[in-house]
Amino acid sequence: MLQPLSKSEVHQLMSLLDPEQREFIEKYSKQSKKSKWIEAIARRKGIVITEETAYEEIEPLIDDWVLVDVLDSGFGNRDYRCECGRALRYQYRVLHKREEKVYGYGVSCFEHHTNLAPNLIKDILKGFHSVDLERDEILIKYFQGDFWNLKPFLHIETIPYEILEQDRLDLPLTDNQRIKVLRLKKVYEQEQLLERVLSKMDSYQKEVFQALGSTDQHEIIQKLSNDKENTFTELPSGFIDKEVILFYSAGLPLLERHYERIREYRWEQYKVKRRSIIDDGNQSSWASSGGSTLKTGRMVVPSRPIAPPAKIDYQTIIDRHLETLKSVRSNEDKLSEGLMRDWKTIEEQIRGLKAGKEMDYSSFKLNLTNICYALHIALDEFL
């Protein structure tokens, strides 16, 4: 166990400080010891205390006695007295809560009067010891001129008042306090980034985002905050993956695992295509294989050859998708903002087609599929 400074060393270093600094250190030590005491008792009682628990909440749970301080006359000295009159090196200062009176005891009278278990007292003393070490660290750092600039961190609202006050009084922060500030900075920056990203999302994107696990959320935040990565890949035609389509239609960047699935799909598609060229070379057309499904690897891909998309006309769309379109129309009030946009696009596309314009059939199918998933409408055979 690290030895705290001796009484005279503390006295010597304290004399370098101005009264306000001294008062801060004394008050802070006392306060910290009190919380160590409360922590130790709460632990025994099975009450969980975190950094955020205000100790006003816990104090009523503590019984009659509160250990306020332990005074030490230093090796070989007996400067203090017990209430019973015995000369002491260590005096335990305890407050009797109901009487609101502080008593000074030696260890045996202390145990006798307060009825506290010896191992609890040991636990508390360990806490006090760490508070003393912290105080010593501040004094030594002050003496050595080991200061740390807190200015770049002052915008972080979560830095505790004690740390700000300690810095304001030109008292150096301990190593633990510095680590704590750096930790708070990291958390703060993450929160800021999240806020920035969320503020740019529409309600549909937020809905998708908030349903994700924290790892996925983290990946999206990184991608959205790095504009360069935020480019959208076109999905290969015929690629159906509920989650990818959801992300795609929401305008969220795809995750790495989505790209992985797309790459896999493209690879399978390539293999099918190559196979069809070989088969054509062997005079056995795809039509004669009866439209069966070809199993390649883990994925099942349709056996239709990948041909350049045929021009689609209005009548074909109606023949293929009329029932689906009708089901969507009768449920369109249930669509989210983002999907409503897609639905408007579909309607526009159909109108355009009727007026003789061309249409991007694969984006039509993608949007319609996604809407069907959201509305729990069965996909027609052409989707």
Ligand SMILES: [Zn+2]
């Ligand atoms: Zn005594």
